[in-house]
Amino acid sequence: MxxxxxxxxxxxxxxxxxxxxxxxxxxxxxxxxxxxxxxxxxxxxxxxxxxxxxxxxxxxxxxxxxxxxxxxxxxxxxxxxxxxxxxxxxxxxxxxxxxxxxxxxxxxxxxxxxxxxxxxxxxxxxxxxxxxxxxxxxxxxxxxSSDQLYYTFTPEIYRKLGIKRVAFLGPNNDLGRSDVRTLKDVAARLKGEGVEFVGEELVEINAKDFQAALLRLLARNPDAIDTNASPTGTVGLIAKQARELGYKGHFISSTAVLEAKALVSIAGAGADNIVAYRIWSNPPxxxxxxxxxxxxxxxxxxxxxxxxxxxxxxxxxxxxxxxxxxxxxxxxxxxxxxxxxxxxxxxxASWGGTKSHGARRQIQTPLPASIIKGGKWEPLDVRMGTLE
Amino acid sequence: MTVARVAALLLALIVLPFVATPYALHVAIVVLFNVTYTAALYAVLRMGYLSLGHAGFIALGAYTCVILSVRLGVSPWLGIPAGGLVAGLFAWGLGALTLRLRGIYFALAIFAFGEIVTAFFRAFDWFGGPAGIPGVPRPAFLGTPLASHFAFYWPVLVVAVLGIAILYRLQYTRFGAALLTLKTAESERLAESVGIPAARYKTANFVVSCVITGTMGTLHAQYLLFVNPQVFGSTMSTDLLIYAMVGGLAGFWGPILGAGLLTALGEQLFSVGYWKTLVYAAILMVVIMVLPGGLADLPRRLRAHFGAPR
Amino acid sequence: MTPLLLAQGLAIGLVNGALYILTALGLTLIYGILHIVNFAHGEIYMLGAMAVYVFFVVLQWPLGAALAAIVLLAALLGLAIERGVFRNLRGQWMQLLVASVGISLIIQSLSWIAFGAQEKNVPSVLPGVVALAGVRVPIERLAAAGVALVLVAALYWVVYRTRTGLAMRAIEEDEETARMLGVNADRVAAVAVALGFILAGLGGAFVAPIYSLNPGMGLEAILMSFIIIIIGGLGSITGTVLAGLAIGVLQSIGALALGAEAAHVLVFAAMIAVLILRPQGLLGRG
Known part of the structure; x- marks a missing residue:
């Protein structure tokens, strides 16, 4: 043995x-x-x-x-x-x-x-x-990249949804701050079309209660609140609390990968009209x-x-x-x-960014935009530009 | 530790860079950082005060040096003592205000201080904001920046050895002995009645600890080539406390041993995510519950248990 | 700031404050009896919230059964930790504090391993909003805050109207005399920890449908609780209740007037000011 x-x-x-x-x-x-x-x-x-x-x-x-x-x-x-x-x-x-x-x-x-x-x-x-x-x-x-998505997608989305007054709510970290800068620049470029940046609120990274920040933003009547730098759970909470305070407009996330199921589970019907750029409502x-x-x-x-x-x-x-x-x-x-x-x-997929980043190091792929309607992602029919 | 052992350890630390791989040297440098911080923390723990935001002083030293060299173009060499000085000044003011507090009140006050330090650097873009400041220059020797692990090891070793030597020496002065008598409010009154200026001694000790912490912090930032508010946050403060506790609070070398062992162990646990925290915490709990003297006490306990004559 | 905005801010602050109180009360109760600042308290809050997810969402138990299970489990965990750790380290406050940090890290890392990285959500039990003269408060928050205040009243009853409460107060007043008079200090300590854990577990359970959950959520709760009990006075129940409501209002009004980031610093500054000017807290006894 x-x-x-x-x-x-x-x-x-x-x-x-x-x-x-x-x-x-x-x-x-x-x-x-x-x-x-x-x-x-x-x-x-x-x-x-x-x-x-x-x-x-x-x-x-x-x-x-x-x-x-x-x-x-x-x-x-x-x-x-x-x-x-x-x-x-x-x-x-x-x-x-x-x-x-x-x-x-x-x-x-x-x-x-x-x-x-x-x-x-x-x-x-x-x-x-x-x-x-x-x-x-x-x-x-x-x-x-944030700038890629903001510059190539955002103007089309604003036109399509009739968004004029834009506000930002995000974490006070480097991502939140750089997104605010980019968003302000995009809004400034669209000034001729009546787009206006109306306010920003930067909150603690792990914050879960946004009521006070939202009240300050809602006082300025935004059509859309940009929530780009936040993950799914946070976007869901922002949507839920904003709806509770009577907000009816859109939420827009460009780079974040959001999950409809979690958003709806948190915000219920309030999740409707959340827009995200990197979500495939149908498998591509x-x-x-x-x-x-x-x-x-x-x-x-x-x-x-x-x-x-x-x-x-x-x-x-x-x-x-x-x-x-x-x-x-x-x-x-x-x-x-x-x-x-x-x-x-x-x-x-291919590489771009020669002009904007000074090197061909930025991936280029087809990307969608989607919007939550009735608790599900639906395609938002906009064409994305390319980053030079 | 005997003189012979200290000499042998020093010799080993001097020979090490000539034989070690760059990676082993990297680990050695990080160990020296943590060992020095923990020894400095122990000087405060020893007088019965729990500094729950000690990383705040690392941050003060690091940011002082980085702001001086990156924003104001001052030599990185000068930034090293300057960082220690600024950390010391803050310790002096804070100590004067908070060292009258005892036990948990002091601990929470220093904890809040650590949080406010990082919140401050995060709030102002001139201090790098949340992203921090990259491109921190390293000091140059004979015109060449200390870019390699081999080169940068030496200033780190010098500050570590000097800092630890000062802390060790202070323990065995009248000053160091008097500090041990200040652990409770009653014993402090007693000490004062025999002519020990308790408040001054406590503040002085706190300042020494924080000067050494802040000085090492400047080298830490130069080593990382970078600072941001997160690096020296509350997690680091707790880690230092765990190192000290695991090593043992009974003597000077316990915290140093704990910091060395746990830092080296941490380098081996990169791939495991939460398990690393779990391993640290489990070691901590086992030591606290069954080995109150810490790992430093283990040889004595084993000898006592197995009765080896010595 | 318009009066309406001010009123809305006040409502938000009071409701949030009521939700903070439960966790903070458990912490102050344990401190009063054992002189331990329990860093693991936030993890009990987290486990309470996660337990709602497990029992109510995954296993689909009725809400009442889920809450009863949480009370039971929190009490058992409290008894186990008191018996296994706290009791053995009596009188060594530094070791106790670091041990509670260790327990906190163990619970947290085990929870991350068990629950995974995806945030968990509990669907709203009471959706809808109450609007009064333009001030809007979600029903679920109002209900949670109401239940929290009922639990506070119950705690007062336990502490001031029962024999166990009498023993607790006796120990808090003068442990040695109480022991000589035949108070079983170990038993009282165990009860205090169990009660404290129940309050924290329920505190977490009540916010489960309001926020999204992850195993790191205890950190925010413990931070807020520390600030509240320092300001209110360690060991003081009334102080904790008042400080909880005050901090809730300071946070919301501060954020409305100055922004969220500034309000955060304001809360810390309030705590430091109290520590320096009146270290025993607003209602604590020296």
């Missing part, structure tokens, strides 16, 4: 030791994102997007050797200090040269290291050219639908908002690595910037 146990253990150990020799080498993609704390849903969504992509990529060949994708997660809690620590560990200790880094707020701290080490930063976050630009050749933004592609189904089956949860973009980013970067025939991040960056991609769940 004992002897056979030893034998079994030895066999197992031997097979484990032999395994690396047989298997492919690992190509590690890091995920330096909040995996804990209030923003964890974004980071966990990226983990899953990478995992789903790894299933589809399988093994691939670079310079004659076989590789397999591997996820290397690092929890940053969206804290700049922790993100620096995570990046140090990834680059210096774990030999991770490619990775997602979530959040514009942490980039002030990580960009010097990214520039110094040539880390390939698959950037997920808002804000504009201060992050993707010619000085940071290995930083690519794989989701729509078969792949989109397929990923949602696979996600629900594998993780037993509604698909998190960042899954699709993380999936596409992972596959696209691997494709660029294979085409470049090298893991050198600068060569891969050049290869990637010149490429287009057919397997993005949102539709055909």
């Amino acid at each position: 004992f002897r056979s146990f030893i034998a079994a253990a030895l066999t197992a150990a031997a097979s484990l030791a032999a395994a690396p020799a047989l298997a492919q080498e690992a190509f590690k993609i890091g995920n330096l994102s909040p995996l804990s704390g209030p923003a964890a849903a974004f980071g966990i969504g990226i983990n899953r997007g990478i995992e789903l992509a790894a299933e589809d990529v399988g093994t691939f060949t670079v310079a004659g050797r076989q590789y397999k994708l591997e996820l290397a997660p690092y929890d940053t809690s969206l804290d700049p200090g922790k993100t620096v620590a995570a990046l140090n560990r990834a680059v210096l200790n774990d030999n991770v040269k490619y990775g997602f880094i979530l959040g514009a707020a942490v980039h002030g701290a990580v960009l010097p290291i990214v520039r110094q080490t040539g880390f390939f930063d698959i950037f997920m976050g808002a804000a504009g050219r201060e992050i993707t630009n010619a000085e940071n050749p290995t930083v690519f933004r794989f989701m729509a 592609t078969k792949l989109y639908q397929e990923i949602a189904e696979r996600h629900e089956k594998k993780y037993k949860e509604a698909t998190l908002g960042t899954v699709w973009e993380a999936y596409a980013a992972t596959r696209w970067v691997v494709e660029a690595v294979v085409k470049a025939g090298s893991f050198d991040t600068r060569r891969v960056a050049e290869q990637l910037a010149g490429s287009t991609f057919q397997f993005h769940p949102y539709g055909p």
Whole structure:
């Protein structure tokens, strides 16, 4: 009995030791994102997007050797200090040269290291050219930027819905503040059409009670309240409390990924007339639908908002690595910037931003606008412009 | 600790950068930050005062240095003592106002102070606002900025060793001994009756602790190349307290041990999200409940338990 | 500011204040008896809210059964923590405080692991708005605040009209004499913690349909509770009630007049001012 146990253990150990020799080498993609704390849903969504992509990529060949994708997660809690620590560990200790880094707020701290080490930063976050630009050749933004969405979408939406008086309610963080600046600029450009920016309220990041801030805004009779920098739960609470105070107008979120079900569960009928730019009321592609189904089956949860973009980013970067025939991040960056991609769940993807950001580092994909009517997302028929 | 052990530790810290990988050096630098903060915090804990917002003083030091070098073009070298000075000035004013409070009242007052410091930096764009200030310059030596881990390790080591040496030395002066007698209001009255200027001593001790904390904070910001209000917020204050408690409050080296071990452990727990907090908290609870003297007390407890003669 | 806006702000502040009181009262009750500032109190509030989600939304129990379960579970948790942790650390206030931080971190991280990162919502039980002379208050908030005030009255009854309450007050007054007179201090401490946890759990339960829920929500509640009990006076029930309402109003009127961010600083400043000028709190005894 004992002897056979030893034998079994030895066999197992031997097979484990032999395994690396047989298997492919690992190509590690890091995920330096909040995996804990209030923003964890974004980071966990990226983990899953990478995992789903790894299933589809399988093994691939670079310079004659076989590789397999591997996820290397690092929890940053969206804290700049922790993100620096995570990046140090990834680059210096774990030999991770490619990775997602979530959040514009942490980039002030990580960009010097990214520039110094040539880390390939698959950037997920808002804000504009201060992050993707010619000085940071290995930083690519794989989701729509705030300025991109505001400048290309917002004017059309205002015209379509007849919005003239716009107010902003958001968190007092860098995202909220940069969105207010952009929104004011958009409103100023539309002055000829009678659009006016009527007021802003910046609140504590974790606030849940917006009644006082809303009262101040409602005193100025807005047609639309921009809630861009807030996540689903917060937008739902803002909508609920604004309706309770008698507000009848629209709410607009450009970059946030909102869930209709949660919004309706919080705000009830008050969720109607919430507008969001990145929500697909109907699946845009078969792949989109397929990923949602696979996600629900594998993780037993509604698909998190960042899954699709993380999936596409992972596959696209691997494709660029294979085409470049090298893991050198600068060569891969050049290869990637010149490429287009057919397997993005949102539709055909390419790179833009040469003029506005000074570098082709901003993803361009088809994007929808949707509005909640009767508790469900419905498509809002507007055409999005392109970012030069 | 004996002189021989201290000398051996110092020697090891000096040799380390010549043999360690950049990553190990990164961990060493972060350990030195936390060890110094925790030792400084312990100086306040030791006199019976719980500084629940100590990270506020790190922030004051860090922001002073960053504002001086980024906004006003002052040399980063000068920013280091300046940060310590500003933290000390605030500690002096705050200490004068709040050190009369005891127990939880002082703890909550300092907690509120920490919150207000971060709220202040967040409120004004000139101080970087919520996004913070990137592009913090590092000091230069012979015209070359201390860009590598190897180069930056040295100023951090110097401040850590100096700070800890000062804190250690102070414990064994008359001043340091007198502080131990101020733990309760009654004992403080008693001390005053034999001629110990209790209020002055307490404030002085608080100021020393915060000067060292703030000075190290300047290097912390230079190391990160960045500051924002979140980095030195209430989580950091609680972490420092946990380090000290896990190491043990009975002696000078306990908090240092706790900070070193938990910081190094934290570097290994990146991928696990909430489990990291859970591990920290579980260690903390086990130590508090079954090892009141902290980890520093463990060897003695083991010897006592297994009866090894020594 | 127009009179109508002022009246609306006042209404919002009073209702919010009433909702703050429950959690703060539990904290002050525990402090009065055990001299512990329980940092884990916010997590009990969070668990109360999450429990409404689990029992009422997921398991679809009747609301009454869900609330009864919350009362029971909160009491049990309180007894367990008092027995397992607080009692062993009697007299070591620093260790007690840090231990309560540890408990808070454990409950919080376990909840994040158990509930996941997605925010949870409890649909409104009493939708609709009461409008009186132009001042609008949602019915669910009004109801929650009303029940909260009823619970405050019940607490007064327990503390001032029952034998247990008498024992509590005796211990608060002079623990040694009370012990000599045969008061079972351990039992009283256990009851106080259980009562405090019940209040916090219900405080969380009542806001569940009003706000959205995540395991980090206890932090805001504990912060607000600290401020309230410092201003009202640690250990003082009446002080806590008055300070709760006052802070609610200061917050809403402050936010109306100066903006939310400034109101936030104003509340902290009020707390520091009280700590410096009258550290025992407005109604506390030195």
